[in-house]
Amino acid sequence: MITDYYFPHCPLGTLPLCASLRRLKKSDTIFVAGHRGLAGGAIFRELQSAGYANLLTRTRAEVDLSQREKVRAFFEKERPQVVVVAAAKVGGIKANNDFPVEFLLENLNIQNNLIEAAYDFGAEKLLFLGSSCIYPKFAPQPIPESALLTGALEPTNEPYALAKIAGIKLCQAYAREYGRNFISAMPTNLYGPGDNFDLNTSHVLPALLRKVHEAKDRGDATVSVWGTGTPRREFLHVEDLAHACRFLLENYDQPEFVNVGCGSDVTIRELVELICEVVGFKGELAFDSTKPDGTPRKLLDTSKLTQLGWRPRISLKDGIRQTYNWYCQRLASQ
Ligand code: GDP
Numbered sequence: 001m002i003t004d005y006y007f008p009h010c011p012l013g014t015l016p017l018c019a020s021l022r023r024l025k026k027s028d029t030i031f032v033a034g035h036r037g038l039a040g041g042a043i044f045r046e047l048q049s050a051g052y053a054n055l056l057t058r059t060r061a062e063v064d065l066s067q068r069e070k071v072r073a074f075f076e077k078e079r080p081q082v083v084v085v086a087a088a089k090v091g092g093i094k095a096n097n098d099f100p101v102e103f104l105l106e107n108l109n110i111q112n113n114l115i116e117a118a119y120d121f122g123a124e125k126l127l128f129l130g131s132s133c134i135y136p137k138f139a140p141q142p143i144p145e146s147a148l149l150t151g152a153l154e155p156t157n158e159p160y161a162l163a164k165i166a167g168i169k170l171c172q173a174y175a176r177e178y179g180r181n182f183i184s185a186m187p188t189n190l191y192g193p194g195d196n197f198d199l200n201t202s203h204v205l206p207a208l209l210r211k212v213h214e215a216k217d218r219g220d221a222t223v224s225v226w227g228t229g230t231p232r233r234e235f236l237h238v239e240d241l242a243h244a245c246r247f248l249l250e251n252y253d254q255p256e257f258v259n260v261g262c263g264s265d266v267t268i269r270e271l272v273e274l275i276c277e278v279v280g281f282k283g284e285l286a287f288d289s290t291k292p293d294g295t296p297r298k299l300l301d302t303s304k305l306t307q308l309g310w311r312p313r314i315s316l317k318d319g320i321r322q323t324y325n326w327y328c329q330r331l332a333s334q
Pocket of ligand 1: 091092093094133157189202203204205207208211224225226227228231233268291292293294295
């Protein structure tokens, strides 16, 4: 429902964002911030293959996004018409737990710099990527968008979640106060080619792919799995996420954020069993309950996005196979 609370700049009864609304053009200058990351890389490839001809990227050495003046100088020169905020400091449960300062501060700095500069230098549309960890630890499952800020967060990733919540709110504030078409998407746990396989900082899926692969290689009888194996997680292939992001950029112009997921979840035990099957590891699983489980369940309610007409295309098993092939090819080329 459209309310005048969100759109005080629009006369009552008119559409929000009326002045700046227009469809994306293939010639638009689109800055994909974070193009070397898992999500940003996939979004860049998706936009490129859809025919967007003026994609802008910058490495960290070229423009450090945590430095406000560097970001502003870049925006002043390039004046992108569309901005995708896929740049973030991300990590798995251990990294989030070990480095709360960095996860809070770096993410706030990066997103504030990008969103503020996008407005100040005239970007017409911005897509901010959040995360499913923004929701309360004990949110109803599947989690609807309306569960935001209805309860306490999961402590292991609270700093990251708070930064992401601030990002959503900043986009909504620019929409409400200045009528800007700044939208947000909340992806569930992502995986795919280009993921981080460092066991200290990675998310669970790449970590277990690597552990199971190495256990098989060494001929180990067991593979170590953190926690009890009972938490449930939803996994979305990053190419599906990228497709959803293009869909939203092209079709969605509301400040209310949108969940992006595949609609089903598995236990960590089921995930590792699937990985063992794909890798061909026949040993036992050793659950290490001295390691944290994190939030018990994180399944997004994706009915809003599916009602808009978007569907995921890659099954978990196919996605794991494809990611494992990519991982093996990368190992072979090193
Ligand atoms: P989360 O979804 O934000 O909690 O973060 P992760 O992607 O790191 O997933 C964490 C879940 O997977 C927790 O229940 C962990 O106990 C479990 N897990 C099992 N083995 C591993 C592992 O080797 N690495 C990571 N990161 N998590 C693991």
